[in-house]
Amino acid sequence: MRIDVVTIFPDYLAPLELSLAGKAREKGLIDIRVHDLRQWAHDKHRTVDDTPYGGGAGMVMKPEPWGEAFDALISTGANDERPTVVFTTPSGQPFSQAVARELATRERIVFACGRYEGIDQRVLDEVATRCEVREISLGDYVLNGGEVAALAITEAVVRLVPGFMGNAESLVEESHEDGLLEYPVYTKPASWRGHEVPPVLLSGDHGAIAGWRRDQAVRRTAERRPDLVHPSVLIDDVDIRPVQAGDAGELFVLQRACWVQEEHDNPGVRIPALHETLDELRAWIARDTVLVARSAGRLVGAVRASLDGESWEVGRLMVAPDVAGRGLGRTLLERIEALAPAEAATYALFTGAGSARNQKMYKKAGYRLRGEIAPGVVRMTKAIRRP
Ligand code: 6GU
Numbered sequence: 546m547r548i549d550v551v552t553i554f555p556d557y558l559a560p561l562e563l564s565l566a567g568k569a570r571e572k573g574l575i576d577i578r579v580h581d582l583r584q585w586a587h588d589k590h591r592t593v594d595d596t597p598y599g600g601g602a603g604m605v606m607k608p609e610p611w612g613e614a615f616d617a618l619i620s621t622g623a624n625d626e627r628p629t630v631v632f633t634t635p636s637g638q639p640f641s642q643a644v645a646r647e648l649a650t651r652e653r654i655v656f657a658c659g660r661y662e663g664i665d666q667r668v669l670d671e672v673a674t675r676c677e678v679r680e681i682s683l684g685d686y687v688l689n690g691g692e693v694a695a696l697a698i699t700e701a702v703v704r705l706v707p708g709f710m711g712n713a714e715s716l717v718e719e720s721h722e723d724g725l726l727e728y729p730v731y732t733k734p735a736s737w738r739g740h741e742v743p744p745v746l747l748s749g750d751h752g753a754i755a756g757w758r759r760d761q762a763v764r765r766t767a768e769r770r771p772d773l774v775h776p777s778v779l780i781d782d783v784d785i786r787p788v789q790a791g792d793a794g795e796l797f798v799l800q801r802a803c804w805v806q807e808e809h810d811n812p813g814v815r816i817p818a819l820h821e822t823l824d825e826l827r828a829w830i831a832r833d834t835v836l837v838a839r840s841a842g843r844l845v846g847a848v849r850a851s852l853d854g855e856s857w858e859v860g861r862l863m864v865a866p867d868v869a870g871r872g873l874g875r876t877l878l879e880r881i882e883a884l885a886p887a888e889a890a891t892y893a894l895f896t897g898a899g900s901a902r903n904q905k906m907y908k909k910a911g912y913r914l915r916g917e918i919a920p921g922v923v924r925m926t927k928a929i930r931r932p
Contacts, residue, residue, distance in 0.1 A: 546651065546706055547576045549628070550695050551614050552658040553593055555579045557692040561699055574708055577699070585613035594661050603662035611657065611668040618655050619675055627676040628653035631698065632669060633691025637680035640698055642721040644681065648698070649705035656698070658691035724773060728761040759871065783845065783873060785880055788835035793827050795844040796837065800826070803863040811897035814921035818861060834884050838864075838873060848877040850884065857885035857929070859894040878910055885929060893926045 550558050558579045569575035583591040586609075594604040620626040629651045638644065648654060657664065672678055683694040704710055731742040745757045766773050788796070804818040829835075829849065838846035845865040851858050859881055864874045882892055894912070896903045898921045904914070912925040 546574065546649075546703070547628075547653045548578070548656070548699060548703075549618050549654070550577070550579045550656040550658065550699075551582050551611075551618070552579065552656075552690075552692055552695070553582050553660055554658075554690070554692055555581045557690075558696060561696060569703060569706070569709055572708060574706055575703055580614065580618070582610050582614060585610040585617070597662065601662075605662055606659060606664040606668075608665040608668045608671075611664060612671065614657075615655075615668075615672050615675070619672075626653070628655040629677045629679060630655045630657060630672050631695070632657045632659060632664065632678065632680045633683070633694035633698070634659050634663060634680050635682050635685075635687050636663075637682040639685075640681050640683055640694070640701070642701070645698070645701040645705055648679075648702045654702070656691070656695040658695050660690040723762075724766075725762040726766045726770060726773075728758040728765070756872065782840070783876075784839045785836055785846075785877065786839075788830050788837045788847070790827070790830070792837050792844065793823065793830060796830070796847055797823050797826050799844055799847065799863055799865060800861065802866065806866070807897055807900060810901070811899040811921050814897060814899075816897075834881065835861075836877060836880055836884075838877060840868070846873050846877050848881045850881045852886055852889060853893075855888060855890040856893045856926075857882070857889040857891070859892055862894075874906060875910060878907075882929075889929055891926050891928055893924065895922055895924055897921060898923050 550561070552558060561577050562579060582593055586593050586607075593606055593610050595607050597603070597605045615630070619628060619630075629648065631648070631654060633656060657668075669678060669680070681694065681698060683697055688694065731746060735742045735747060743757070745753050748754070800818050804816050808814075808816050808819060833849045833851040835849040836847065837844055843865075845868050846863060848862040849860050859878065862874055862877060862881075864877070885892065892912070894907065895918070896907065898917055904923070904925070907925050908914075910927070912927045915924040915926050918924045
């Protein structure tokens, strides 16, 4: 990636050329160059600003020096050699991790750091005829110029360039990547000045640790950044109860949403859950034992079961994609198992041969693979143990 920064205070950006670029330069990943806008101002005083047309306070950056700067920095070659030009301005789009991810995909970025009351609008309009233009703000406060913003944006973007960070996993786990703030972290010693490390972290139980961390991240986010938390993430009180006829429509929609991933994971396998009609769904909810889970009124999960000989046949276990991975599937499974009639001797279910995630969850719940009973479909069972 090549980054050019145009500014009237090149020294402000010096740290970029030193530390950050140093590391990336060694690896040959990033090429950062800082340019003094005044080299493109030709009068005696190298003037870059003038009074605003229409009057008003402050000064406006003149178009000519910027025009020459972009002539020098924007290649006249093929489109893919053209940079994305980022104007840093408090009236721009708010910067975020999502914007950083997007910019990290670019081959070239040119930062234009505004000062004073801003840059003559025609500069932006003219550059936009030649390449992609973005106006980006660091947040809802006013700085003296866009240099600090260019610095911050560069740091956030460069660390996302593949190969820059040693540990790709630490990128995935950090704040904002999953829409949540990060959970609190601890290191040795276990006891320090009367403050203890939460015991779960010393338990060695990886499932419990993952659950605790997720819970802490959700709490923190709800408390500090309620604007980031989608209500569906907070499933502290999920209500699980027998299905009612009126649930059919929502259940139908949830089922379609949930089994699309299954279809991707099991190419060529015909998946009844994706093809049945609403009337067919109504028929089985009237016939089978069915539980639905609701959170804040919203249908977020379901499961069904019916007795076949001595087998409690569990199926259609579904959890809304945005609340997956929080144990709701496991809870629904336990609740439907508990409803097995006395005649049942085994729990049984089918899942896709390619549905690795489902199979892992069922294995953890005590189910064993009993082989492929149709192309791409595996059967899993678990003996019912009664006290
Ligand atoms: Cl990008 N520029 C200036 N001058 N002030 C800001 C900003 C940018 N972002 C937040 N405040």
